Amino acid sequence: MCGIVGYVGQKRVVPVIIEGLRRLEYRGYDSAGVAVAGNGHASNGSSNGLQIRRAEGKLRNLEEVIRLKPFDGGTYGIGHTRWATHGRPSEENAHPHRDCTGKIVVVHNGIVENYLPLKKQLIKEGHKFSTETDTEVIAHLIERSLAPGNDKAPSLEEAVRRTVKQLNGVFALAVISSDDPDKIIAARNGPPVVIGLGDKEYFVASDIPAILYHTRDVFFLHDGDLAVVTKTGVQLTDFDGNPVVREVQHITWDPIMAEKGGFKHFMLKEIYEQPRAVRETAMGRISLDSGKVFLEEMEISEDEIRNAQKLQIAACGTSWHAGLAGKFMIERLARLPVEVDYASEYRYRDPITSNKELTLLITQSGETADTIAAQREAKSKGSKTLAICNVVGAMIAREAAGTIYTHAGPEIGVASTKAFTAQLTALFLLALRLGDLRGTLPPEKARYYIEELVKLPGKLEVALAGDDKVEELARQYMRASDFLFLGRGIHYPIALEGALKLKEISYIHAEGYPAGEMKHGPNALIDEDLPVVVLATRDPDDADSVLRYEKTMSNIKEVKAREG
Structure with a gap:
């Protein structure tokens, strides 16, 4: 349920990323953050320094942090909305995450299943961790891969390739480094990643609405794809470095449809x-x-x-x-x-x-x-x-x-x-x-x-058009703490869906059950405090439908007999 937005181009970076994250708010999140680099200065005075702002809670909290401590320029950056999986919701656990040098920053959707053994090994090697997340492991692995060996240090994209091969689980990544100006590395193994193509500007996102106001020309990464995104274009390879080609699609949605x-x-x-x-x-x-x-x-x-x-x-x-x-x-x-x-x-x-x-x-x-x-x-x-x-x-x-x-x-x-x-x-x-x-x-x-x-x-x-009746019923039962949804035949999966919707939207516990199974459990819970929603329609020309309706009417009588 996390969101990723990345941008490299001529526009002001922070508004593009914040706007994109706002269009991903529907995915749910508990914290947010942005990292920006280029045409600015880090706290140590070096040019192209990475600047990070993070906040727990809603996106407006992050915007307030940025208002109080504005970014100093920036030509490329990445942002993220997080839904906690490893580590509690907090500012320090919010993405983006950086390595020991402070030059590499990562945002990540998914789960790194083998992060604990990787983290233990990295700690043995002297890496310092500052969060409880699995994502921070990725930043340190890239840092390690960038260390020069017998030959010259590898490129950022090669370091990311080496890193993703060490990860078990599913992931969508966006990576930037202050040593590689105007470049975003994106990789996919599971969660979606979409690349947006503009005029001397390019976008990375986890879903189309984040970038729809800027471009309708996109392509999706496939599992095992790695994209090098710069102001001049996109280079696409697999995790082994072999070139691949993906078909560009023109999105026909009007952006207003996503409003x-x-x-x-x-x-x-x-x-x-x-x-x-x-x-x-x-x-x-x-x-x-x-x-x-x-x-x-x-x-x-x-x-x-x-x-x-x-x-x-x-x-x-x-x-x-x-x-x-x-x-x-x-x-x-x-x-x-x-x-x-x-x-x-x-x-x-x-x-x-x-x-x-x-x-x-x-x-x-x-x-x-x-x-x-x-x-x-x-x-x-x-x-x-x-x-x-x-x-x-x-x-x-x-x-x-x-x-x-x-x-x-x-x-x-x-x-x-x-x-x-x-x-x-x-x-x-x-x-x-x-x-x-x-x-x-x-x-x-x-x-x-x-x-x-x-x-x-x-x-x-x-x-x-009968929404006024629905509102009246909602007010009548808004204090209920549990609901039971019943249906027979094809109505049973609809009852399951009704229960799921009530749980998702109102946070009220609800169960969906086949009406014919009432005697095998649900009857024990029915009383005057349990609203029961029964799906019962019939087609007079369909004998099976009529029979199903009559049986369901018997179930309604069972509910009433228990004061439900």
């Missing part, structure tokens, strides 16, 4: 963007006349789809809930067995899969480390992988045989809203397409489903 647009919060704005997200995800992929779904971006043959014996879905968080809902859609419409795994579990459980099975990865960003690892695990065992993703050109899409892009636009809020709805739409389109190809979905039924999908954005707009 609040008059709403108090990004999340509220994105809730109201759900009708558009559904409409644009379905647009161009359905035909009302033929009752067909077209997923031309799926580079997989019709025979492979027909002959697939199983679909494995792997995802994290909200995307996992979407996958659970997708299981109900696909099994019903396409009669294809579906398993749904947490990506973080799938990668470690030695899954049984083969080239007779398909694997679907679901991720809003396309850069979720566990989901990428699950994708690679499936591919290593022969399974062809597909993806549902919201970011064009993201890592997961580049490695998949085909991707359904959701076209939901940038989702800034940490708690997913419109991306989830768009993922459900994409899964429904996939279910319809699979059902058509496998001969399990009659054309007239497919046409009916497509007609209903076309109506969905309008129905969502009607539902969103």
Whole structure:
């Protein structure tokens, strides 16, 4: 949940970095910091000296520190918002971190799993540590790698290459040195890194919104990439120093799309963007006349789809809930067995899969480390992988045989809203397409489903117009300390998502449960102090839906019998 911003160019460095960090605030953080060098003086009077300002808490605290102690010039720099993993939230643990000489500064997203043995060895060698973080190890390793041996001292980029090969875990790095003016070294192994291309100016960031106001021409580093960013351009190699080339993308988002647009919060704005997200995800992929779904971006043959014996879905968080809902859609419409795994579990459980099975990865960003690892695990065992993703050109899409892009636009809020709805739409389109190809979905039924999908954005707009009722309910139950969400069938994963949203946004404990499992635990907790949210809809023309509704009504009576 950390953020990185780096800049080298003609503009005033500090405002560019602070503005970029502000556009990454949605990621969550507990401290922030900036390091700047070039055209200034360090405390010892040397030119190009590194200057660092850090603060615990919100970005405004850092801005106040800078106001009281302004930077002296600067032509390049890096900034960071930190979410504590190693070491408590504090000014001293905030990034950037420096080495013993004070000339090298590092910001880092991720976790260095072997930092303790590395730190012990560095201490033995005489290095002095001033923080509790794993990141500081990286700065000292670079310092050690820069020490001259029999030959001349290596370049900064070579020192970073030597360093990253010693790290276990996942990391995204940005490094600057006062001895290497107007240069930023960026490296990736897991967390995303995007490079922005401007006119005699270049940017490094952990997400596109940080740099969108300055450039729309970007490329993403792949795992194992190292970029040398200067005023004159970007040199790109792998960790062994071999040149690599990455495709430059032109981002089509209007920067205003990444703003609040008059709403108090990004999340509220994105809730109201759900009708558009559904409409644009379905647009161009359905035909009302033929009752067909077209997923031309799926580079997989019709025979492979027909002959697939199983679909494995792997995802994290909200995307996992979407996958659970997708299981109900696909099994019903396409009669294809579906398993749904947490990506973080799938990668470690030695899954049984083969080239007779398909694997679907679901991720809003396309850069979720566990989901990428699950994708690679499936591919290593022969399974062809597909993806549902919201970011064009993201890592997961580049490695998949085909991707359904959701076209939901940038989702800034940490708690997913419109991306989830768009993922459900994409899964429904996939279910319809699979059902058509496998001969399990009659054309007239497919046409009916497509007609209903076309109506969905309008129905969502009607539902969103009832926000006054939602506010009334929120005021009624704002003092509750626990909630229970219940659902049957496809409503169960929606209940899980509802519980997750309440936990994420209000910090109220909430559980999602299958309504049919009430007697196996939840009933013991139901009383007058526990609000129970029950999902119960029905389609009068669908016998299964009516039966599910009637069973759920019985569950509601159970809740009432316990004064819930």
